[in-house]
Amino acid sequence: MMYAGPAERVSITLTVNGDVHELAVETRWLLSDVLRHQLELTGTHVGCEHGVCGCCTVLVDGRPARSCLIFAVQADGADVRTVEGLAGRDGRLHPLQTAFRRHHGLQCGFCTPGFLMAALPIYREAPAMTDQELRGALGGQLCRCTGYVGIVEAVRAAAAIEAEGDAT
């Protein structure tokens, strides 16, 4: 059995966007805060910090999860993907990002990292989804400025943009 006292730091290994990090974290530290403050990956935004807004959504072992509702110590050994992992190392945008740009899927951009990460596991199936299914899949993300029409259109278009990119 593992035990850590209230102020004690625990060593964890976190793979983020393919890079392996050895970290010492307090048990009460949230994954969102460790990503932002320890790893300086500030693309993951923190809105409500109780699981409602969806801004802090990242992929944990391939599945979307609220990084504000996981303690970093629980993510020991996990493979995490954040919005910083979307664009290529050369800065070339991911097809989802290109789609958001083309379809006006963002305005202030605060919610965008969460939307992108929530859409990442599903965008290839999105063209075949009904509007209700797609909106349901993105329903955990709040946007307070654009409304959702552009966002839904962007997610629906991303697979085609990816195919275009592969053709060129």
Next chain:
Amino acid sequence: MKPARFAYHRPRAREEVDRLLADLGEEAKILAGGQSLIPILNMRLAAPTHLIDINGLEDEPVEPGLADGVVTLGPLVRHAAAEGSRLVADQLPLLAQTLAHVAHPAIRSRGTVVGSIAHADPAAELPAAIAAIEGEACVRSTSGTRSIAARDLFVSHLETALEPGEWIEEVRMPVQGDRGSAVEEFARRQGDYALCGVVALAARRPLSRVFVTLAYIGMGPVPLCLELPELSPSELAGAPLEDAVRELAHERLEPEDDIHASARYRLWLAERLGVRAARRAAALPEKR
């Protein structure tokens, strides 16, 4: 906000959880999926001195199981695993239908079925589902194990019949057989807490009569189960069903006013959603 400091325990076996709960008492909380507990910690509505993280338990099933006509769900079966389970789709569609309404995909990745039931939020869907199907919770402590029928499990808002030191090691729900089911909710946003929700289970009785149970979500301090009188198909399709739901709903449900809706509006929703769910569960078309 951030959680207050706590001591962190990560046991490897169920017996270790029993001992920790016995030693630490009321100061300890079990952390499973964390999708209800961590918001409470973040907002500092609670600040337990000890957290017992059961995600490190070894050899725990991550998928629902089937034994003697009962679907079994261990403490680490996530909503997403149960929702995507072939076994659940075949044997207990009620559970899959209910899970589709539980929060959002990112929450369902982590949240556990047992955790949601142990949390006993009357606004949550799973307590109503297990009450409708008359499942049970298998609980354990250093004193041994026992089982609590779902309809006796929920005592009040966020309160169960568990004694200090006890925790739920498994939830069991009987397979549905030829019973029909449906879930209806009205929420301001897909996946949010519903203004009103209802889980319906319809059993065929002799002479083509149908016995419908309605378990209401968010209409009182616990899931409230209404058992309708046996109705014929024509009664289900018409006014007798509507009258029966209205009468029982007005007598038994205890909706409250809040910023989102009045109690009166919630009761109206309960009638309409109850009628619709009953007809869908009985596989009868909704009269428009």
